[in-house]
Amino acid sequence: MRNLNLSEITQVVNNELEIFNQKFRDSIWSENKIVNIIIKYLLKQKGKKIRPLLVILSSKIIGEVTDRTYRGATLVELLHTATLVHDDVVDESETRRGLPSINAIWKNKAGVLIGDYLLAKGLMIAVDGQDFDFLKVITNTVKRMSEGELLQSSKTRKLNNDEETYYKIISDKTASLIATCCEIGARAVSNDESKINAMKNYGEYLGIAFQIRDDILDYVGKKTILGKPLGGDIREKKLTLPLIFALKNSNQKTANEILSVLKKKEKNMDVNKVIDFVIQNGGIEYSENAARSFGVKAKDELNIFENQMIKNTLSDLVDYILERKK
Amino acid sequence: MRNLNLSEITQVVNNELEIFNQKFRDSIWSENKIVNIIIKYLLKQKGKKIRPLLVILSSKIIGEVTDRTYRGATLVELLHTATLVHDDVVDESETRRGLPSINAIWKNKAGVLIGDYLLAKGLMIAVDGQDFDFLKVITNTVKRMSEGELLQSSKTRKLNNDEETYYKIISDKTASLIATCCEIGARAVSNDESKINAMKNYGEYLGIAFQIRDDILDYVGKKTILGKPLGGDIREKKLTLPLIFALKNSNQKTANEILSVLKKKEKNMDVNKVIDFVIQNGGIEYSENAARSFGVKAKDELNIFENQMIKNTLSDLVDYILERKK
Numbered sequence: 001m002r003n004l005n006l007s008e009i010t011q012v013v014n015n016e017l018e019i020f021n022q023k024f025r026d027s028i029w030s031e032n033k034i035v036n037i038i039i040k041y042l043l044k045q046k047g048k049k050i051r052p053l054l055v056i057l058s059s060k061i062i063g064e065v066t067d068r069t070y071r072g073a074t075l076v077e078l079l080h081t082a083t084l085v086h087d088d089v090v091d092e093s094e095t096r097r098g099l100p101s102i103n104a105i106w107k108n109k110a111g112v113l114i115g116d117y118l119l120a121k122g123l124m125i126a127v128d129g130q131d132f133d134f135l136k137v138i139t140n141t142v143k144r145m146s147e148g149e150l151l152q153s154s155k156t157r158k159l160n161n162d163e164e165t166y167y168k169i170i171s172d173k174t175a176s177l178i179a180t181c182c183e184i185g186a187r188a189v190s191n192d193e194s195k196i197n198a199m200k201n202y203g204e205y206l207g208i209a210f211q212i213r214d215d216i217l218d219y220v221g222k223k224t225i226l227g228k229p230l231g232g233d234i235r236e237k238k239l240t241l242p243l244i245f246a247l248k249n250s251n252q253k254t255a256n257e258i259l260s261v262l263k264k265k266e267k268n269m270d271v272n273k274v275i276d277f278v279i280q281n282g283g284i285e286y287s288e289n290a291a292r293s294f295g296v297k298a299k300d301e302l303n304i305f306e307n308q309m310i311k312n313t314l315s316d317l318v319d320y321i322l323e324r325k326k
Numbered sequence: 327m328r329n330l331n332l333s334e335i336t337q338v339v340n341n342e343l344e345i346f347n348q349k350f351r352d353s354i355w356s357e358n359k360i361v362n363i364i365i366k367y368l369l370k371q372k373g374k375k376i377r378p379l380l381v382i383l384s385s386k387i388i389g390e391v392t393d394r395t396y397r398g399a400t401l402v403e404l405l406h407t408a409t410l411v412h413d414d415v416v417d418e419s420e421t422r423r424g425l426p427s428i429n430a431i432w433k434n435k436a437g438v439l440i441g442d443y444l445l446a447k448g449l450m451i452a453v454d455g456q457d458f459d460f461l462k463v464i465t466n467t468v469k470r471m472s473e474g475e476l477l478q479s480s481k482t483r484k485l486n487n488d489e490e491t492y493y494k495i496i497s498d499k500t501a502s503l504i505a506t507c508c509e510i511g512a513r514a515v516s517n518d519e520s521k522i523n524a525m526k527n528y529g530e531y532l533g534i535a536f537q538i539r540d541d542i543l544d545y546v547g548k549k550t551i552l553g554k555p556l557g558g559d560i561r562e563k564k565l566t567l568p569l570i571f572a573l574k575n576s577n578q579k580t581a582n583e584i585l586s587v588l589k590k591k592e593k594n595m596d597v598n599k600v601i602d603f604v605i606q607n608g609g610i611e612y613s614e615n616a617a618r619s620f621g622v623k624a625k626d627e628l629n630i631f632e633n634q635m636i637k638n639t640l641s642d643l644v645d646y647i648l649e650r651k652k
Contacts, residue, residue, distance in 0.1 A: 034476050034477055110476060142446035142449075149439050150443070
């Protein structure tokens, strides 16, 4: 297997990414000084920009990137940034992308409010551009994301997640926005519903694979200074696919032992015992296979398109997501 | 002066309020069980519904209430509810409208997410109804509300608020949404920009009067079991109009003494000393005069309309806001 590097994969749209970055930076400011101080700081927390990248590629697989594409890319990146800022408040996270989080510096109040500001700003860009079809998909996505997170919270409290509910949760909380990125990119340049739908499905499957990979990395990823420590989901009592499978695949007695570990308070929890249990009971292998099967489905959706260069890029992106180590 | 009672004032639109309540309840649900459990609880926290009331009255002063009016009323009530839920997370409030807050029962996570859900749901109603002019004003309002709150936070930290900044803050954080309610109500039934503008201005002035009254009540309101205790703004180091004026109106030495009280930690703060200082230095009287002058401006905006019954109602509403004790 090739060793995939995100910036190599995406070099075919380097120009477009450059233009996007400029437009994004220009669009985010307020007339309010304190808002701009926080925004300036936020721009230092550089992310991978996978969502705007998907908007751009989803336009380019059909036609040429337009102003609508850039507005769509800005909208999704603002929305994504808003949800990250809210997530950090909710999870009381102290760091984000290797820097202190907004709530760590300016307290929860600023975190909730800047999240609301960024969401409103994103929607205003769509309203001003009269992109009403974007607004329709994006508001539905915000709704699904909050529903998915709330479902996850409730399942977490009861420690009774199953595979079907796991897929419902990750589809709502993660894949919905990735699918929306692809839908918006396609819709920005085309009215062909079969093409729009193919890209939306590609995004949905990619998003599911992305989240499964994320959940696997919580068990076997590399612990780095800048990244998250292993076992974060275990500490938060989140039952994700590797653990759900391992619990089903082990005998009742062992499963009950693991559940009683999870019921403990975080400081008394033997996280390594749960990690070892998941690995020994095939939870990682099972989840890797599941992620790969969604990767195959994502690539299949690309068959109807003709632009071989962008098809290769989107296909490489699937492999990158499946193989990423952090 | 008459003893004004909100339900008497608003009885001219009792039918419309009834229809609104039914439509609002029908529109708020999710397919997600846990979301609906929280929503059901939220509906028990009954508010005064002043915002949807203003939407309805602003339609009715021009013409007949329509489906667009009800959609607008639902949109603003959902948005308002979303901001209250976020406020409670931000302020770590344990109660709301006499019942435990969402964050007190379901933790901060649910508070942030249900707020996002309600906001998205409100916007979806506008998108589905193709009310794009509503979306334009509402997204701008969400932006202004978050900017206003953030400006207030930054001024709070520095204890250096002045009257001009105070008005900027309350215009953004409170009056913008009240003005939007009136604008949306008028726009739902009319294209006449002079009428729409008059109602928008009425709302802006009413909203400013409302917030000044709110800030006065923090000094001289009645402490009730269900309501907020006196001096909450002082504990949070919020410099509102009564205190800003009193500080300017007293000698430097006394002002510095009060500022040093405010710099203390909440548990060591002599709140009553600040309250007495504000009363003795005319802060309440000055603020009451200011609120009244905005009340007069609000009523002046009604002059261009012909529907005397609704004019009276909107005028009584100004008096109710100015005189309310909680």
